[in-house]
Amino acid sequence: MDLLLLEKSLVALFVAIILAITISKLRGKKFKLPPGPIPVPVFGNWLQVGDDLNHRNLSDLAKKFGEILLLRMGQRNLVVISSPDLAKEVLHTQGVEFGSRTRNVVFDIFTGKGQDMVFTVYGEHWRKMRRIMTVPFFTNKVVQQYRFGWEAEMASVVEDVKNNPDAATTGIVLRKRLQRMMYNNMFRIMFDRRFDSDDDPLYIKLKALNGERSRLAQSFDYNYGDFIPILRPFLRGYLKICKEVKERRLQLFKDYFVDERKKLASTKSMTNEGLKCAIDHILDAQRKGEINEDNVLYIVENINVAAIETTLWSIEWGIAELVNHPEIQQKLRHELDTELGPGHQVTEPDTYKLPYLQAVVKETLRLRMAIPLLVPHMNLKEAKLGGYDVPAESKILVNAWWLANDPAKWKSPQEFRPERFLEEESHVEANGNDFRYLPFGVGRRSCPGIILALPILGISLGRLVQNFELLPPPGQSKIDTSEKGGQFSLHILKHSTIVAKPRSF
Template sequence: MEDKVINIFYLFIFLITLKLLFFRKRLKNPPPCPPSLPIIGNLYQLRKQPLHRTLHGLSQKYGPILSLRFGSQPVLLVSSASAAEECFTKNDIVFANRLHSTASKYLGFNHTIITASSYGDHWRNLRRISSLEILSNHRLNSFLGVRKDETMKLLRKLARISGKEDLRKVELRPMFTELTFNVVMRMVCGKRYYGEEFDGTNAEEAKKFREIMNEISQFGLGSNLGDFVPLFRVFSSHKKFRKVGEKLDAFFQGLIDEHRNKKESSNTMIGHLLSSQESQPEYYTDQIIKGLIMALYVAGTETSAVTLEWAMSHLLKQTEVLEKVRIEIDMEIGEERLIEEADVTKLQYLQNVISETLRLHPPLPMLLPHLSSQDCKVGGYDVPGNTMLMVNAWAIHRDPELWADPTSFKPERFENDPVDGHKLIPFGLGRRACPGAGMADRILGLTLGLLIQCFEWKRVGEEEIDLSEGRGTIVPKAIPLEAQCKARPIVSKIF
């Protein structure tokens, strides 16, 4: 009897899957669609990494607007600037939702964080809080001391390693990771969780935090096939997601409670949000505060660290570009003082280097997926509601119709051609674009400028810098960057 019930259950799941796959709404003019398989759709074509290159290959074969199926989930893949602009202007509200996944349920506080929540009043509240309380110019300026202090720690560490006489080898990735993670967590809760300088209590707490974040880093799009293939939900285990989610929730709740129990207020994100909670408790619940912390951590740490590593890789590969940045810094700032954050706006060529790095290596090459709330048209094609939108920013940034010599690193391309917000989209477009662009600009500009001002940089040996890409939703270099550096005279005047 039990076997019969199980067989009937499996048959039911199978029939539901068939219904979803083969009895969908017929569209008059659907986008081109590569061949797909029953049940899994086009998922079999995504085995080859990195994902953005695989999807770019499909777009080159079938066109810049494609229809795919990830299991039962219809997908619209866009790989042209004009189609992306249409999605995020004319159809911006239509594509303002997010796809809910197992990861966003357990790691995104039941889909309530700003990056995962559906479009509506809750999301608008989160966006308002982010814009006014967390990422406004006023709030970011109030944390200038944190960014400067962490950057100076990086410079001192490099100065100790490099010395003044000989070039010394350094691995930059862990240093950039330490910098960006500590900047964000000091802004959030006033604590350093990476590198040195812990007190006795904080060391154990830091270890626990890093362990949780390492576990989270293992999850990404497609971590759970049950999100796309209903049949697989029978076999999917949410246990690992739930377990990490519970750890994360308890950790962030502990930070909130610790701040709440303090007598004095503190200049941290949690401190400011708890102050607002006293007057508007319905808008600043603990759940919302935890979600905002998580979103800031995800958006502002690894993305900036990866971009710094890519920038330094290109500068070491093209030393004439590095020298041009150094000359600009010496002329605009001089050799008697260090660059300040406010100086970065004067350093146009340095900004061009950052823009060119983001063009060739957007931290999220596929941005974040969107979800359509109703039927619409894109590029003349019919797109049904509940379609996941994937925009290949990496492909748009390398489109030869938009960029001359698109695969080459040429910061000069931005000198007489201001950045077009529709063809350079590392932070996305529309109402759900990343609100953290201002914070990223501050971290990237100050850090990169100081590294060039304070040190001489050279490749290790005569080998070319390897620019191959690694795996991950946020795409790092496949091989961590090693470089040789030596302190410039300005360092001795400062330290």
């Protein structure tokens, strides 16, 4: 059976080579394509640039080929944008033309071929999903309703760290406790639920399935089958695992959270005034026929992926940089003590009157951007960009990390220096008011989670610095900040052990 499959694949490969050469010649006369490495038939540039299309590798290619470049990865066209002006063109000026999402074989599985909000094409379904998700998740009213919960969760983290004897001596992996905090922050909003312990069986199962989903989706291991469809049969085992994980996750969301909330709603009247958490609003939209049950589950899937881990990565990066820069940590602590008074725990409203805390958050998001290539965009039809023709259904990668770390645009960008946002870059905000700095994107497909992420980051980093002196483990002068990148994610490679010595007030 394997020999027959191999024979068919080789025949298909030969036919594809002939077709690719013919199409290439025809297209060459029609299009003025962006520059890039010379492709070879069938494989394009895949053999030259490899699978690992991370932000740093794409930055190196941009230095060679320019601020707009084309990579032909098998049958897929990837257009890489590395300048603020072109980023503005893609995300704002031509936001409709480039407003769709490209998917791949794995994301098609996890999103039901775009039944969610994040990865659906630009159009009526996206507008409907965005509207339904905005009211219960992404408004100032939500922030004010749930910020007391975020503050309580962080207070619990502080208390648990103080009660852990290892924290002040050999150190602890703080990420583990912060992860439960982030799950509780978002599950309070979604389901009015929280997890009391790391040993909660449901929490363990949920965390494991989300982690496996992230590993499978972010891996570069399946690119060959995505780039070259005739090789897709060799992905059958990988895709089977993806389908199994997807089905188990959606079933868990349904059985333990969505259906439980439905039962609760059936016992009392759920008028608009009685809607208590986000899923109530979303289920109300389902009852009205605006969305179906699958859409409900994919909204839960999006929040589990996009809202929890990305914010957790940023908190973890912020802690690592503060540990490795004790002078910055001390300066932040001085601001907190001076402005709020020793022992007054920072709250969400306080974050707006703490400019250095805001600068630390901004600098963390600049240097260690959680989604350095943003979520990929796509043009459904042929388009013009930077004087070049962009073929229909091209994957558009905006290298937002490079925009924020280009030495031609920023002073000493390799340094972790929050002061830049109080001095030469004082006008720059995380909301995309400057196209050199787009940690949440900008325009129609920007990340609406900015309204939740910024205050949670401020509360988390602020309270840790207020209550502890954060240090590397004994015998180390710094902690390892090596990066681990995925299809478009960036997190710290090794979950750091941190010494947290309690302060006395």
